[in-house]
Amino acid sequence: xxxxxxxxxxxxxxxxxxxxxxxxxxxxxxxxxxxxxxxxxxxxxxxxxxxxxxxxxxxxxxxxxxxxxxxxxxxxxxxxxxxxxxxxxxxxxxxxxxxxxxxxxxxxxxxxxxxxxxxxxxxxxxxxxxxxxxxxxxxxxxxxxxxxxxxxxxxxxxxxxxxxxxxxxxxxxxxxxxxxxxxxxxxxxxxxxxxxxxxxxxxxxxxxxxxxxxxxxxxxxxxxxxxxxxxxxxxxxxxxxxxxxxxxxxxxxx
Amino acid sequence: xxxxxxxxxxxxxxxxxxxxxxxxxxxxxxxxxxxxxxxxxxxxxxxxxxxxxxxxxxxxxxxxxxxxxxxxxxxxxxxxxxxxxxxxxxxxxxxxxxxxxxxxxxxxxxxxxxxxxxxxxxxxxxxxxxxxxxxxxxxxxxxxxxxxxxxxxxxxxxxxxxxxxxxxxxxxxxxxxxxxxxxxxxxxxxxxxxxxxxxxxxxxxxxxxxxxxxxxxxxxxxxxxxxxxxxxxxxxxxxxxxxxxxxxxxxxxxxxxxxxxxxxxxxxxxxxxxxxxxxxxxxxxxxxxxxxxxxxxxxxxxx
Numbered sequence: 001x002x003x004x005x006x007x008x009x010x011x012x013x014x015x016x017x018x019x020x021x022x023x024x025x026x027x028x029x030x031x032x033x034x035x036x037x038x039x040x041x042x043x044x045x046x047x048x049x050x051x052x053x054x055x056x057x058x059x060x061x062x063x064x065x066x067x068x069x070x071x072x073x074x075x076x077x078x079x080x081x082x083x084x085x086x087x088x089x090x091x092x093x094x095x096x097x098x099x100x101x102x103x104x105x106x107x108x109x110x111x112x113x114x115x116x117x118x119x120x121x122x123x124x125x126x127x128x129x130x131x132x133x134x135x136x137x138x139x140x141x142x143x144x145x146x147x148x149x150x151x152x153x154x155x156x157x158x159x160x161x162x163x164x165x166x167x168x169x170x171x172x173x174x175x176x177x178x179x180x181x182x183x184x185x186x187x188x189x190x191x192x193x194x195x196x197x198x199x200x201x202x203x204x205x206x207x208x209x210x211x212x213x214x215x216x217x218x219x220x221x222x223x224x225x226x227x228x229x230x231x232x233x234x235x236x237x238x239x240x241x242x243x244x245x246x247x248x249x250x251x252x253x254x
Numbered sequence: 255x256x257x258x259x260x261x262x263x264x265x266x267x268x269x270x271x272x273x274x275x276x277x278x279x280x281x282x283x284x285x286x287x288x289x290x291x292x293x294x295x296x297x298x299x300x301x302x303x304x305x306x307x308x309x310x311x312x313x314x315x316x317x318x319x320x321x322x323x324x325x326x327x328x329x330x331x332x333x334x335x336x337x338x339x340x341x342x343x344x345x346x347x348x349x350x351x352x353x354x355x356x357x358x359x360x361x362x363x364x365x366x367x368x369x370x371x372x373x374x375x376x377x378x379x380x381x382x383x384x385x386x387x388x389x390x391x392x393x394x395x396x397x398x399x400x401x402x403x404x405x406x407x408x409x410x411x412x413x414x415x416x417x418x419x420x421x422x423x424x425x426x427x428x429x430x431x432x433x434x435x436x437x438x439x440x441x442x443x444x445x446x447x448x449x450x451x452x453x454x455x456x457x458x459x460x461x462x463x464x465x466x467x468x469x470x471x472x473x474x475x476x477x478x479x480x481x482x483x484x485x486x487x488x489x490x491x492x493x494x495x496x497x498x499x500x501x502x503x504x505x506x507x508x509x510x511x512x513x514x515x516x517x518x519x520x521x522x523x524x525x526x527x528x529x530x531x532x533x534x535x536x537x538x539x540x541x542x543x544x545x546x547x548x549x550x551x552x553x554x555x556x557x
Contacts (some may be wrong), residue, residue: 016326026444078542116498124502199370212502216482218495221371224516225494228509235505 002039005105010210014101025194026045026185033065035191040235041189042150044156045249048165052137056166056246063191064146069162071101073136086131090138092155099144100192114152115140121156121176121205121215129170138170147192149178149203149217156179156205156215157241164249173245174214176205177237181222186230188237202227204234208242256459258344260476266362268477269463277474280459283467284518291409291529292550294537300390301418301447303412307469308398311343312407314392314414318421320437321389323380331379331387333372335363335544337394337407344399355403355444362404363394363411363497366454366485373452381423382433390447401471404483408456409526415453416530419444454485454493457515461503466511468518486519488527 023033030037035073039232041061049116051057074086077156080150094103118140126136138159153176160174180190195201200220206213218227271277281287287308296302299315306312324332337359339352366372379388385553392414394407422438422445459466460478467474479501487495495512497503503511540547 013325100449108362109357112357113356116358120498120500123500176327205501206505208504211504213497213505213508214502216495216497216508218492219365220369221369221491222488223491227512229496231505231508 001139001188002105004048004202012102013021022253023193025182025187025197025225028100032187034191035176038175038186039188043192044090044157044241046161046244048252054162056164056168058158060104062150062154062160062189065151065154065176066143067158067160068141069153069233070139070157070167071136071159071162071166071168072139073166073168074131074134075137077133077135078161082133084129084132086126086128086134086136088119088126088128088136088138090115090122090140090159092118092140092142094142094145096143100212103228108186113221114155117152117215117217118155118159122159122163122174124212124214125160125170125172125174125207127171130169136163136166138162145234147178147190147195149180149195149201150189150191152176152217153178153189153203153205156174157245161245163246165252169193172207172209173242174205174207175217175241175245176203177234177236177241179234181220181230182224184226186226188233199227200230202230202234204231204238208239256392256470260473260474264473266400268354268474272322272462272465272467274475277467279471281469283465284514286469286522290550291413291526293413293533294522295529295549298413299457300420301414302435303410303413303417304407305413306398307310307406307409309397309398310402310406311398312394312403312410313393314410315412316414316418317393318418319391319392320381320386320390323384323387328384329380330376331389333367333374333377333390333392335367335371335394336360337396339396339399343396345400358498359404359407360396360496360506362483363392363407365457365494366408367392367498371454371485372449372485373454373492374447374449377446379420381435382425385433386435390418399472401473401475402458402469404457405458405469406452408485410439410448412453412455412526413448413530415450416534418447418450420447451527452487454487455519455526456483456485456494457516457519457522458483459511461499461501461507461511467513482508482515484512484515484519484525486516488520490516490518490520490524501554 045061048058050059051070056071156176180187180198183196200222203217205215290306293303300318301316304313331353341347422443423435425435459482461480478504481499
């Protein structure tokens with residue numbers, strides 16, 4: 001039992017609403033629920049410098065998704081011992097109020113997995129060999145979530161910008177993009193409503209200047225050529241987001 | 255004890271070997287180690303299987319239990335996965351050393367089986383809609399860790415699911431929308447899990463240098479920069495792909511690796527299914543004739 005916090009009753013459930021007809025994710029004139037076309041990404045807002053105490057920080061808004069990232073580092077390793085390269089760690093946390101079902105304060109398996117994925121997506125871009133014996137800690141706090149894959153992609157983007165804001169030397173920025181697949185349909189940057197109604201999804205994180213993929217996550221049952229097409233579209237989406245990321249970093253210098 | 259380390263000299267040796275298509279144990283890049291697979295070992299489990307791939311040893315037990323349906327999915331049963339690396343499996347697993355690995359493997363296994371890509375007809379697992387359903391608990395235990403863990407776990411799980419039998423239930427309508435059910439005691443009437451042959455198999459490719467290999471040993475795993483796990487079902491569809499490792503790869507290499515994984519998976523599924531089917535037929539035959547059915551047991555696979 002968590003003695004540090006005020007605990008509510010042991011079990012409580014989110015209300016299940018008597019569903020009216022579910023909005024179709026792609027209507028007759030090829031428009032999605034939020035009036036985007038199938039390959040439109042949600043509008044992106046990025047700004048650095050939100051957390052004043054951190055070495056670097058960034059805030060991202062992608063449609064309804066809101067994520068804050070703070071980067072502390074390079075700082076001393078908490079563990080005793082020598083490492084010839086720096087250590088990159090990530091603490092990914094959904095706020096309790098960020099998703100439809102209330103999330104626990106303790107880190108659950110999904111958050112631990114996302115932390116690992118984030119480290120694996122960002123490590124190829126960071127020049128860790130320049131900071132031996134040091135640690136770079138990334139703290140991701142999701143304030144509002146709208147689609148798990150899109151949330152993970154947004155987290156990778158904001159972490160990359162925050163690392164750059166912290167002045168940590170990197171080889172390239174890491175962009176990320178997600179897409180949903182259902183039969184022959186490909187929806188870029190799917191929302192939670194769309195995710196609930198589709199089976200397949202893909203999330204790709206990519207370094208545009210080096211032309212290298214740093215993370216791939218595909219779920220659901222899909223054919224090989226559909227997945228290849230989805231991955232290519234995601235990489236294209238990543239390249240589009242790169243411009244916005246660079247612009248926000250340049251703006252922070254002025 | 256911390257994670258195992260590898261010297262630069264050893265790393266260079268392995269990288270050169272992979273580049274020349276001749277690995278330390280003489281295998282080619284896309285060759286698997288010796289595989290021993292057996293199912294139906296544990297009497298208390300609904301289904302069980304054990305697989306030894308090279309020296310990696312995994313035991314999977316499947317238990318079927320009755321539980322309540324989830325409020326937002328009242329007509330389907332559920333599959334719950336868990337992977338546990340026994341502390342005895344490797345020096346790095348003592349105490350809480352295996353926690354991270356357990357979590358990663360559990361999430362990855364859950365990604366494979368939870369959803370339509372798992373192949374199961376979850377509606378058939380529902381006993382009384384809105385009330386009770388079958389819960390399939392898949393518990394994988396890693397007994398020896400010698401590289402290529404995830405592939406072995408999925409292969410073993412597939413065999414365990416083939417071996418699983420779900421008891422038959424008789425539902426009685428008490429009227430007024432009330433239902434009650436009884437579980438039939440007869441072992442012979444238990445039904446196999448429908449759709450187990452549609453469940454995927456995972457092929458994990460490890461990028462070492464500029465080439466990639468399949469089924470690495472412990473040392474080869476430490477040299478891998480990029481690890482790509484691809485789940486493929488018998489129809490050639492992708493059922494879950496995940497990249498891990500701290501390196502990166504070009505998009506063209508990524509598509510190439512996914513393509514190779516699909517090509518490796520289909521004959522693998524074929525061989526596994528044939529073997530499981532043949533073993534099952536032989537066992538049925540022996541039981542019919544009243545002959546003693548001898549299982550290989552836990553030590554027989556250690557060469």
